Amino acid sequence: MRFIDEVSIEVRAGNGGAGGVSFRREKYIPKGGPDGGDGGRGGHVVLIASTRKNTLQELYLKKRLFAKNGQPGMGKDRHGRNGEDIEVEVPLGTMVRNEQGDLLADLNTAGERFFLARGGQGGLGNARFKTSTNRAPRYAQPGEPGEEGRRMLELKVMADVGLLGLPNAGKSTLLARISNARPKVADYPFTTLKPMLGEVFTDDADAFVVADIPGLIEGAHEGKGLGMRFLRHVERTKLLLHLVDAASLSGAGIAAQLAEVEEELKGYGESVWNKQRLLVINKIDALDEELRQKVLEETQEGNLGRKLPVFMISAVTGEGVQELMHAPYAEVKKMREAEDAET
Numbered sequence: 001m002r003f004i005d006e007v008s009i010e011v012r013a014g015n016g017g018a019g020g021v022s023f024r025r026e027k028y029i030p031k032g033g034p035d036g037g038d039g040g041r042g043g044h045v046v047l048i049a050s051t052r053k054n055t056l057q058e059l060y061l062k063k064r065l066f067a068k069n070g071q072p073g074m075g076k077d078r079h080g081r082n083g084e085d086i087e088v089e090v091p092l093g094t095m096v097r098n099e100q101g102d103l104l105a106d107l108n109t110a111g112e113r114f115f116l117a118r119g120g121q122g123g124l125g126n127a128r129f130k131t132s133t134n135r136a137p138r139y140a141q142p143g144e145p146g147e148e149g150r151r152m153l154e155l156k157v158m159a160d161v162g163l164l165g166l167p168n169a170g171k172s173t174l175l176a177r178i179s180n181a182r183p184k185v186a187d188y189p190f191t192t193l194k195p196m197l198g199e200v201f202t203d204d205a206d207a208f209v210v211a212d213i214p215g216l217i218e219g220a221h222e223g224k225g226l227g228m229r230f231l232r233h234v235e236r237t238k239l240l241l242h243l244v245d246a247a248s249l250s251g252a253g254i255a256a257q258l259a260e261v262e263e264e265l266k267g268y269g270e271s272v273w274n275k276q277r278l279l280v281i282n283k284i285d286a287l288d289e290e291l292r293q294k295v296l297e298e299t300q301e302g303n304l305g306r307k308l309p310v311f312m313i314s315a316v317t318g319e320g321v322q323e324l325m326h327a328p329y330a331e332v333k334k335m336r337e338a339e340d341a342e343t
Contacts, residue, residue: 004056005155010064014042014083016120016143020073023136034137035077036126042119042146043067043083049107050089054197056155059088070143073125083119093158093236099150108158116151120144157195157233159211160332164234165243166257170282172196174243174315175212178325195233200325208332211237238335239328240277246295247286254295278309278327285314
């Protein structure tokens with residue numbers, strides 16, 4: 001399944017059915033009164049936020065969602081059938097905008113529903129218009145038109161912690177080590193072509209969600225490489241783990257690797273640049289004690305004045321990983337408590 005995180009679709013709700021114009025025609029009642037029923041409501045187009053979805057591919061393939069019209073009212077005060085609703089599940093973190101770019105909805109709670117287009121109300125039948133002075137109304141209301149238009153959907157992955165770094169920094173390996181996710185892992189850049197989510201369970205039976213954000217390259221915030229398409233997913237995270245390759249095959253130093261990603265975050269915007277971060281030096285299993293100390297010193301020098309907390313790990317062997325996981329969980333827990341206190 002392809003990872004689709006942006007889609008533009010045409011939506012059209014059903015029109016309401018017209019009210020019926022009818023009169024009783026019964027034996028021995030030659031002048032029966034009006035009995036035209038109301039028209040049915042047009043079908044709605046509804047989005048439902050679901051944990052079972054992680055891509056907008058279903059909507060990408062459909063391109064348009066047209067609900068059915070309501071049926072007209074009938075004699076004997078029979079109500080026209082409502083048009084069938086269209087309900088589509090979308091991933092948590094789906095944002096809906098109109099053609100002008102205005103935000104209409106931000107679906108981030110499981111089960112949350114949003115009417116992408118509402119069906120028109122059915123018209124009233126002539127039985128509704130009977131009065132003491134007008135005992136045989138020969139008119140009824142037409143049904144109301146349903147809403148229609150173009151909607152833009154954008155997915156921003158919902159995760160507590162984001163794994164960030166240059167290609168081949170070991171993010172996928174770390175995600176597989178700490179969570180129930182099984183991302184593709186190989187010894188070449190860009191093995192991750194879509195954000196991967198994994199749930200990390202803690203000692204106190206709690207859990208938090210970690211997202212592996214695909215590797216960045218120089219100019220990503222301008223759309224180069226995987227570009228802004230995946231940088232947007234960083235916005236939803238509470239905390240970032242910035243992975244740096246201590247044994248980079250390209251020979252890039254710690255400071256240079258750190259600066260390259262920092263530059264992309266800064267270029268994308270303040271919302272990402274200001275996020276709390278932990279610096280993670282990965283692949284220390286390839287270094288002896290002397291080199292580890294040298295890397296640690298270089299890390300402190302290349303911290304760009306931010307003084308990020310530093311952790312040294314090996315995602316392959318598991319060295320230092322357990323100690324690392326305590327730190328983001330403590331921060332996520334603190335942020336959750338602060339959010340609960342505000343609500």
